[in-house]
Amino acid sequence: MNKALTKNMVIISFDCLSALDFELLRTLPNFQRVLQNGSYSRHVDTIYPSLTYPCHTTIITGKYPKNHGIINNTLLQPGVASPDWNWYRSSIKGTTLYDEASKANLTTAALLWPVTGKAKSIQYNLPEIFPNRKWQNQILVSLLSGTPYYQWELNNRFGHIRNGLSQPELDDFVLESAVHTILTRSPNLLLVHFTDLDTQRHYHGVFSDEAIKAIHRHDIRLGRILNALEECGRLSDTTIVVLGDHSALDENKAVQLNVLFKEKNLISVNVNGKIIDWKAYCKSCDGSAYIYLKNKDDVETNLFVRSILEDLIVDPSNGIESMITGEEAGKKGADPACAFMIEARHGFYFHDEHLGDYIHHITNEDVLPGKKYTFASHGYSPEKQEYKTIFLATGRGIRQNEVIPSMRLIDIGPTLARILGLDLGQTDGEVIADFLTIDTKNNLTKGVV
Template identity: 30%
Template sequence: MSDTVQTSRPESPAGTAPGQRHRLVVLSVDAMSDVDVPFARTLPNFARILAGGWGSAEAIYPTVTYPNHTSQTTARTADGHGIYANEKVSPGVRTPDWFWDARDITAPTIFDLAKEQGLTTATVGWPVTGWSPSIDIAVPEIWDRGGLEPTLAVLRDASTPRGREYVDRHAGEISWERKHKFGRFNTAVATDILRTDQPDVLFVHLVDVDSARHATGRFTAEVKEAFERVDGWIGEILTALEEAGIAEETNIAIVSDHGHVEVGRCFRANNLLVERGFVRLDESGEVSSWDAWVHGCGLTGQLHLNPEADDVTVEKVLALVDEWIDDPEIPVADFHALADMTEDYGYAGPFFGVLEGTSGTNFQNLWEGRSLYGRFDADYTFLISQHGHLPEQDIQAVFAMVGPDIAEDVRFTHCTVTDEAATFAHLLGLEFPDADGAVVGEILRARV
């Protein structure tokens, strides 16, 4: 086994005594919303953290996991950090690669800043941390649809050398039934890291609430059970802090990345693009060439135009989009040009604009079958609730903290996920060179 990671600490942030810089643990409860807080307060370990300061947090666009988790480590929106979706656009590919790789991020992360200042960092299941050049102990979120063994292989490859030791030690905790389940594994790794290495910074991602909502709906018995399960895992992490003797010197955060909207239909825009000849198929039904492509991003879709498409083709595609908006049988409510999305939401990427679905419309990348599947259709086998909507729509995410630098029993009204990252940096005495967020001063004992 490698030696324990050694901790060195730069100067204390404003508002703390010299030598009193505190550790930071960030727990992402994926898809937790502010309306979940009353129930979460009935659970013992959520209640301990919510007893500090908390409030609603607005996601960046798109309201999906990987862009928002990257904002929580960079204080930037998507045009600043470059992670524009969960998956990389891949026209004609049925299962595109996700943004697993930390080297795709185009802005400094809190882990980069921490490394420069001699702080030690660890991440467990945190999105976009594979192959990280800065994290001391990284066990990223990554999987292979081929099953458990190929998943373990790619997980070991994407982890840092120290992280691989934890993967090997706890690999038996990964569950694989119909799909991967990492909650138990992530908790086991996180608690082991706290007891063994005691890093200055630890970020952990727990996804069970999100998975339950996708599969069963926003507020179901399964979602309640997921919250209870996650509460138990949070309790294990809090216990590990206590057993390591560092609980009193640690600020602890709960963050989330988006709410959920009930799904009423699934829309395959690429099916309509095939019908109009903008996507062409070979004899086996696979995509052979394309002029336009809609990359599903939950409840919205990115409109991609082939760089080689001529002006006439572009005009025809945009005219077709206008037809969709005007047709009450097609669930497209609006089209937002990229320049408008950048100005209004700090959103950018390799696409022409964004299709906004009518309420409860989930976009899919696939092109076969038919263009629309409704919840009452006999062959509907898709998600029950989803996200990816515009940030101001529907219920909001949540941000909560407790610890030596956090005021007690504070309720603030609103922040953004980029504000969360700015707050984490401030607590560690770090500063992003560019930030779209600001410190949430309301929750701090020493206001800024």
């Protein structure tokens, strides 16, 4: 076991924070506090598909989706109007950063961190989960999936701030909960997930005024967390990590491939339009999509679907940029169980809808909160241009003024584990030693720890 560089770490995820935001971040006072005293990489390659739940699981495992098991935000449930999400820790294969921290007798806490529902190794857990069926309510599903007395306290103190899942109120609630947790629980490892920016980009566009205002709000939130650590005397003994999970791209057209599959008799519906059977199904990952066959050994359907996709790719107006096989998807870290994986062209994203038009032209009315379409998406390939995210770190165990030219999302987990003196086992990523105040090869200090 490696010697820990710190026993205290706060990981702050600003969902959908892009490398293209860096020039703005360096002008904001609290992001400056991190940048001036720490190190960073403004070129972090995300994963495929670049969705929030797979990304956040990669961050705390150091693995690609095919290896940690969270290959999409939502489950494959053809015909279900609102598919269930990958909410629960039990869906993750192998260990996580918080599991190993708990084994090392470190206190752990998580606020709206994805895929932490019913995670036994998180002592103070407010998981990201929402009522997805008419008979459910927010308080009950949260209490059953996290730490009941802890959530009850947070709701009693700060629940008035929330307005359902609306932003920025949800992140304001998370912020007050994070500050309170730091001051009253002093967790060794705190994971905090903010989604304000992601929401504004989805509904208003990547560089909309609403998105820019969300970044400014995030700067204030970051400052409150830093001040809370300073107030309780833990700032100098804590590693502070600020990161994004993926970027986003503007779009205004939804590719609804299941509409075409229905026309080709690959999907069967009843008189009410509800799916009752299927041979092939397009499962959206927003900027990309998996194509699944109900019978993986159905060679005839496989060839038929391939021919459909090849014909669509020829015409750019169909919105499909490329197609790869399931085996090729697996080599990129995605789900090898799919028959095909497709990538959207700029200006397009994929939707599960099987009714309506093959290409749905998105209007303002489509993207109002509660509607099912958006004006910006992620989920695209990491190979897309200007589609990187960022990683910033400061505090205990972090060298000052190191600029890492490039890194991968899979490298974050092993690097954070090394700082905490933990071992994630076999990972797809590697420790980025240049961030650390210790030479990982020779175990020599590089600076003041």
